[in-house]
Amino acid sequence: MTSTALQDYLSVYGLDLQATLNSTKGRAIISTDYHKRGTVLVTSQPLGTVALPSSRHEICNYCFRKPQTPTSLQRCSQCKSAYFCDMACFKNAWASYHQYVCQSASINNQHLGDNHDQDALDLEMLERVALNCWRYNKRTQNYEQQQQQQRLEQADKGVTVGTDTSIDANDYNVDEEGVDVTMEAFYSLMGHETKQPKHVLQRYTRLAEKALARTYLAGCGLTKEQLVQYLCRFQCNNFGVHDDHLFTIGEGTYPVASLFNHSCRPNAVVMYDGALLSVVAIEPITPDQEVTIAYVDAAHDRSHRQSSLLSKYFFDCRCVRCADDADDNDDDNNDGNIYSQIDTLLGNEASDWDRAEALLQEHRLEDSDSTITIATLRDKILQQVNEWDLLEMTRLYDRKHDSVPDPSKPLTLASYTHYAIQFFAPYLWSSCNLGLSFGNEQSASSVLSSTAASTTSNTTGNTVNGSSLSGTVPPLPSPPSRGLSYFDDPLPQNARPKVSTSYKGIFTHMMESVQSYPLAADGCIPYRLTTLAASTQLLYDEMDLGHWRNAVKLGMYVLIQYCWIYPPYHPILAQHLLLLAKCCWNSIIKSELVGDGKALETSYQRGVRRWIMLSKETLAPVVGKKGEQWRELIELEWIFLREQQLKK
Ligand SMILES: C[S@@+](CC[C@H](N)C(=O)[O-])C[C@H]1O[C@@H](n2cnc3c(N)ncnc32)[C@H](O)[C@@H]1O
Numbered sequence: 018m019t020s021t022a023l024q025d026y027l028s029v030y031g032l033d034l035q036a037t038l039n040s041t042k043g044r045a046i047i048s049t050d051y052h053k054r055g056t057v058l059v060t061s062q063p064l065g066t067v068a069l070p071s072s073r074h075e076i077c078n079y080c081f082r083k084p085q086t087p088t089s090l091q092r093c094s095q096c097k098s099a100y101f102c103d104m105a106c107f108k109n110a111w112a113s114y115h116q117y118v119c120q121s122a123s124i125n126n127q128h129l130g131d132n133h134d135q136d137a138l139d140l141e142m143l144e145r146v147a148l149n150c151w152r153y154n155k156r157t158q159n160y161e162q163q164q165q166q167q168r169l170e171q172a173d174k175g176v177t178v179g180t181d182t183s184i185d186a187n188d189y190n191v192d193e194e195g196v197d198v199t200m201e202a203f204y205s206l207m208g209h210e211t212k213q214p215k216h217v218l219q220r221y222t223r224l225a226e227k228a229l230a231r232t233y234l235a236g237c238g239l240t241k242e243q244l245v246q247y248l249c250r251f252q253c254n255n256f257g258v259h260d261d262h263l264f265t266i267g268e269g270t271y272p273v274a275s276l277f278n279h280s281c282r283p284n285a286v287v288m289y290d291g292a293l294l295s296v297v298a299i300e301p302i303t304p305d306q307e308v309t310i311a312y313v314d315a316a317h318d319r320s321h322r323q324s325s326l327l328s329k330y331f332f333d334c335r336c337v338r339c340a341d342d343a344d345d346n347d348d349d350n351n352d353g354n355i356y357s358q359i360d361t362l363l364g365n366e367a368s369d370w371d372r373a374e375a376l377l378q379e380h381r382l383e384d385s386d387s388t389i390t391i392a393t394l395r396d397k398i399l400q401q402v403n404e405w406d407l408l409e410m411t412r413l414y415d416r417k418h419d420s421v422p423d424p425s426k427p428l429t430l431a432s433y434t435h436y437a438i439q440f441f442a443p444y445l446w447s448s449c450n451l452g453l454s455f456g457n458e459q460s461a462s463s464v465l466s467s468t469a470a471s472t473t474s475n476t477t478g479n480t481v482n483g484s485s486l487s488g489t490v491p492p493l494p495s496p497p498s499r500g501l502s503y504f505d506d507p508l509p510q511n512a513r514p515k516v517s518t519s520y521k522g523i524f525t526h527m528m529e530s531v532q533s534y535p536l537a538a539d540g541c542i543p544y545r546l547t548t549l550a551a552s553t554q555l556l557y558d559e560m561d562l563g564h565w566r567n568a569v570k571l572g573m574y575v576l577i578q579y580c581w582i583y584p585p586y587h588p589i590l591a592q593h594l595l596l597l598a599k600c601c602w603n604s605i606i607k608s609e610l611v612g613d614g615k616a617l618e619t620s621y622q623r624g625v626r627r628w629i630m631l632s633k634e635t636l637a638p639v640v641g642k643k644g645e646q647w648r649e650l651i652e653l654e655w656i657f658l659r660e661q662q663l664k665k
Pocket residue numbers: 041042043044045205206207209253254275276277278279280329330331332333334335336
C-alpha cells in the first residue's frame with residue numbers, strides 16, 4: 018500500500034494515524050516512538066484563522082503575534098478593520114485571503130458594528146478555508162492536466178503509461194507540512210453531518226448561502242452542500258488559539274492537529290507560537306500509546322464535560338478519568354485507574370466558571386435540622402482565609418512532625434491546603450520523574466552567580482529530585498553557578514507522614530485521606546469544585562484589592578485543587594505557580610508582613626523560591642523559554658535574588 022503525504026509527515030514525528038474499531042471515534046494518533054516530556058509531537062499549519070473581535074486590535078491578523086505595544090500594528094487603510102505587524106504580514110494576508118475579503122470586511126463591519134457574533138466568525142472562517150480549498154483544487158487540477166498531457170505525449174511516442182494520477186512523493190518534503198498534508202488531513206476530517214440537529218444545519222445552510230453570495234466565492238466551484246460540510250467540520254475540529262498567557266485570541270482550522278482525540282486526562286497539550294500550533298507531550302509517551310489532547314477544560318465537573326463533548330463532538334467520553342472504576346476504558350494506563358476517582362472527590366456540582374460570581378453571592382445549604390439556610394460562600398471562605406495563620410500552619414505541617422489534621426474535625430481550607438502541600442509540592446513533580454533534577458535550569462538573565470549558589474544549597478544534604486526519595490541515588494546535580502536553580506525544600510529523612518515515591522502513591526493516599534474527614538456542616542468542603550470556583554474568583558478579587566496575604570493563601574489552595582485536576586506539567590499549573598510566586602513577592606514588598614516578625618517573612622521568601630522553582634520546572638519543557646511567561650518568571654527571579662543579596 019502506498020503511503021500518503023499525511024502518513025509520511027506523521028511518521029517523521031514518530032506518530033501513526035490508525036483506524037480504531039469504534040466508528041464514532043474514527044482514527045487515533047498512535048505513538049511509534051518513545052517521546053519524552055516536552056517533545057513537540059507535531060506542528061500544524063492553519064488552513065484558516067480568525068482573530069476574535071476583542072483581540073483584533075491587539076494582534077497581527079495574519080501571524081497572530083502580539084507586538085510589545087498595540088500601536089505598532091498597522092491597519093489596512095481600505096477595510097480599516099484588519100491589523101498587521103508590517104508590510105510582510107499584510108502582503109501574505111493579501112495574497113492568501115485579504116484581497117478577497119477586504120471589501121466584505123468593511124461591509125461586515127458596517128453591518129455588524131462591534132457586535133461580531135458567532136455567525137460572523139464562522140463566515141470569516143468559511144471564507145478563508147473555502148479560498149484555500151479552491152486554490153488547492155485548482156493547483157491539483159492543473160497538475161493532473163499536466164500529467165495527462167505528458168501521458169498523451171508519451172503515448173504518442175509509444176511509451177506505456179500508468180493511470181496513477183496521485184501526486185508524486187518527490188513533490189513534497191516529508192518533514193515539512195506541505196499543502197498536500199494539510200489538505201489531505203482536512204478532507205478526511207469528521208463533521209458528523211448526519212448527527213447535527215436540524216437548527217444547526219439550517220444555520221450552516223444560511224451561512225453557506227451568504228458565503229456563496231460573495232462574488233469571489235460564487236465562482237470558486239464549491240457547492241452549498243460542500244460549504245455546509247466544512248462548517249460541520251469546523252464544529253468538531255476547530256481550536257481556540259491562545260496567546261502566551263493562555264487567553265483565547267482567535268479560532269483556527271488546524272487539520273493535522275485535529276486528528277488527535279480527546280481525553281479529560283490528556284498526555285499532550287496544544288501550544289501556539291503566533292498562529293503556528295504545536296502538540297507538545299506533557300508526559301513521557303511510549304510506543305503504541307495513543308496521544309490525546311483535551312477538547313474541554315478539565316476543571317469542569319464530569320457532567321458538564323460529558324454534555325459538552327456529546328453536543329459538540331458527538332461522543333460519550335470513556336477516557337481514563339470518565340470511565341467508572343469497574344468499567345473497561347480504552348486508555349492504556351499503567352497507573353491503574355487512579356484518575357476515575359477525581360470527579361468523586363471534586364463533586365458534580367456546577368462548576369461553570371461564568372457562574373462563579375453567582376456562587377459567591379449565594380450558596381444554598383442544608384443544615385442538620387434540614388432547614389434551608391442561605392449563606393454566602395464568599396463570606397465563609399473569606400472568614401476561613403482571614404483566620405488562616407500561615408506561620409502556625411507552616412510550623413505544624415513542616416514534615417518533621419506527624420502533622421495529620423484532627424480526624425474528628427472537618428478539614429478547613431487551611432488544614433487541607435497545608436496537609437496536601439506536604440505531599441504534593443514538589444513531590445508530584447519529582448516523584449513521577451525520578452531522573453528529574455530541579456537544579457539544572459540555568460536562567461540566562463540571572464546575574465547573581467555566587468549568591469544564588471550559597472542561598473539555594475540545602476542543609477540536609479538530600480538531593481532535591483525524586484531520586485533521593487526512591488533510594489537509588491544518581492549523582493548529585495552539580496551546584497548551580499547562577500540563578501535560582503536548586504530546590505531547597507527537600508524531604509527530610511525522617512519526614513512523617515512519609516511521602517510516597519510514586520505519583521500514584523501520593524495521589525491515592527491523599528485521595529483516601531482527605532475523604533476520610535467529616536464534612537463541614539456549613540457546606541464549605543475544601544476539595545469540592547464549588548469551593549474552588551468561588552475561591553478562584555475571590556483570589557482575583559483579593560489581588561485586585563492588593564490583599565496579597567490572602568491572595569497567597571487562596572493561591573496555595575487553588576494550587577492543590579489544580580494538582581488533582583491537571584497533570585503536573587500542564588501549562589495551567591505553570592501559569593498558576595508563577596502567579597503564586599508573584600503574590601508571595603508582592604506580599605513581601607508591600608510590607609504587609611512588617612510587624613509580624615522575621616519568621617513570617619522568611620516563610621514568604623521560601624514561598625517565592627519554591628513557586629519560582631516549580632514554575633520554572635513546569636514552564637521550561639512544555640511552554641518553553643521564549644514566551645512572555647518565561648520572561649516574567651526570570652525577571653521575578655532576578656529581582657528576588659538581588660533583594661536577597663542586598664539583605665545580606
Ligand atoms: C477532532 S476529531 C479527532 C479525529 C477523529 N478521530 C478522526 O478520525 O478524524 C473529533 C472527533 O473524533 C472523535 N473522538 C475524539 N475523541 C474521542 C474519544 N475520546 N472517544 C470517542 N470519540 C472521540 C469524535 O467523533 C469527535 O467528533
